[in-house]
Amino acid sequence: MKAVGIVVEYNPFHNGHALHIQESKKQTEADVVIAVMSGSFLQRGEPALVNKWARTDMALRGGVDLVIELPYRFATANAELFARGSISLLEAMQCDAFCFGSEDGKIAPFLDTYHLLQEKETEYKSALKTFLKEGKSYPAAASLAFRSLSSNERGLDLSQPNNILGKEYVHTALSNNYKIKPFTIKRVAAGYHETTLHDKAIASATGIRKAIIEQKQSMQTISNYVPHSTLAILETYITYYQSFHHWELYWPLLKYRILTSSAAELASIYEVEEGIEHRLLDIAKHSSTFQQFVTQVKTKRYTWTRIQRICTHILTHSLQAEMEASSFPSYLRLLGMTEKGQQYLQSVKKELPLPLISKISVYNDDDITPDLRATNVFAQGLTEPYQTELIKREFAAPIRLKV
């Protein structure tokens, strides 16, 4: 069986994701789709709208055959680490190809960019350093530094978040001499930052989240943009748990944590650096909401996403030493599978270079601690008995979808 790997958050799963799965299979002639999916907290430094089990369910019902969890330390990291974690897991899962969405849908510029950066690494790094020193945010500085290299338009527009991720995916695969082959398809949805729902069948996940959280619209509003299965899962979730997850739910815990930490303790948290801890301590005291807090902490250099990531690490108490303990994932955590996924798993089981965890209770390794802690924290967004239930769920078997 041939497998294609994809890297996803499914926050929530929508029509664009379903299309991504179909196109990825078609382009790579794959029989099986393996998704590496983030767990409780996401790359933009925020809690997932619904827990990983509901999102795994969406994925399996939407066409994915196997869902592997991207560990917390990669799922909430910068593009480079995020890509290293996810592509290395897809390689470990013996995928023949991986396929990501990009603005233009052509793989050549990604390969060119990789080679260009290999050739001009020193110039790139020095230009990056210069732009960072000027106070630019990391994405802005990277994009500018890259543009300063290529007069001949060989490269990508690196101001596009999807292109940055794609560049890092390709970098991970090529620089590590992986067998897995990179593919890309053109994104059909509106831009990543698009937040208003249009009268089209495809809307961004951000737009869908805004519609159901901030604008408190009924589920029916989003029914054109998500598969029936997603709609049903979201409706069950809100009926059962009574709330989706979003930062404001966790603000009392984050505020409490900041106000009971010394500056030195905050500085020991992953990504808390350059004295930002003093700013966090000062501003937390007088902030009533997360929105208010980040708005006040934000500077040109510290983007909203960067601050959210810092906040996520403080909330989950992720120490720098712990987060930097390993540079590649050390296990394959299985969240769910279809029958076809299970067959694929049987066929590759003996070749897996990493331990496959289908039940956490039988796995004992420090590497998984940040993920267990992330789930414990994520569960605090729920009332009882759901809180205790979700913490226990972590130790149960993966989802098996029979179709």
Next chain:
Amino acid sequence: MKAVGIVVEYNPFHNGHALHIQESKKQTEADVVIAVMSGSFLQRGEPALVNKWARTDMALRGGVDLVIELPYRFATANAELFARGSISLLEAMQCDAFCFGSEDGKIAPFLDTYHLLQEKETEYKSALKTFLKEGKSYPAAASLAFRSLSSNERGLDLSQPNNILGKEYVHTALSNNYKIKPFTIKRVAAGYHETTLHDKAIASATGIRKAIIEQKQSMQTISNYVPHSTLAILETYITYYQSFHHWELYWPLLKYRILTSSAAELASIYEVEEGIEHRLLDIAKHSSTFQQFVTQVKTKRYTWTRIQRICTHILTHSLQAEMEASSFPSYLRLLGMTEKGQQYLQSVKKELPLPLISKISVYNDDDITPDLRATNVFAQGLTEPYQTELIKREFAAPIRLKV
């Protein structure tokens, strides 16, 4: 002016406390009453029913002339430290006497007990060790050890919490050769653990709290047992803040803190010892309420109070190293005063051996950090804007009562 010192929590101030003030003045022929009062968290390891400003107000309206805050590290400690902190502050305030409530109202047995323990210190300590090894709780072991010394009935009944505190007050004063003289008056209220309201004008603070928190009774139920001023302050408080403070309000924060701490991190907290951290971690995961949590953690050796104190230190993130940094209070924090109190303060100002803090914003010392943190945590029990307001209140001037 002659001053008598008293040690109080006023949780809340009731008729028994008013009587204590009157009797203390009478017995010691004092003009002025100085109360050393706990702040946000109390000796039994729980948040105060109402904040320290409301309780200072109650104290001043109830007959106290000066209110000095007992710092967190003494207010939430065992009887020995609690007494050392409070009596040393009263000595620093130049009080001529201090007067505490006891079961029999006679000072001689306290003095005898002090001398007996001085004579037989070694026997006492070895007996104490034996009883602790047998798995007895500290209060039980101390009481048994003491009884094993005195065949001739010279001593006190140390199974009474008030007698234990009194013994430590006297010990602090005598062992440090303080000028301050110990006095005691007979408690007229029902026992300390009495929790049902009787048809008498005096009820225990515990009974009053139970009536208004757990039994959700109207304020009128307690009107026979507290002065009008207390009733008015409590009514204003509940109308304004919408809630009294109790452990369940803080349980989500405590649970969050425990579940995001490693065993080693928990063990670095004050009073977390003997491996109890593993027990806390295990049980927190599956507990929905504070009540449920403590009930499950409780053992013969770990009394409810001891567990509550441990929980308080975890909640306020009070590290062992920080808590043990000083063995006596290093400042006098003024929370409130009447006009007479202010006159007294003027008269002794030059003799104070410790800095007098009337505004925290002008005082910069690490010793006060645990108290600021305690207030930050205590404030998390409120909704906004009261939370931010209470955090700011900490930096404002003391209460001045004009009568």
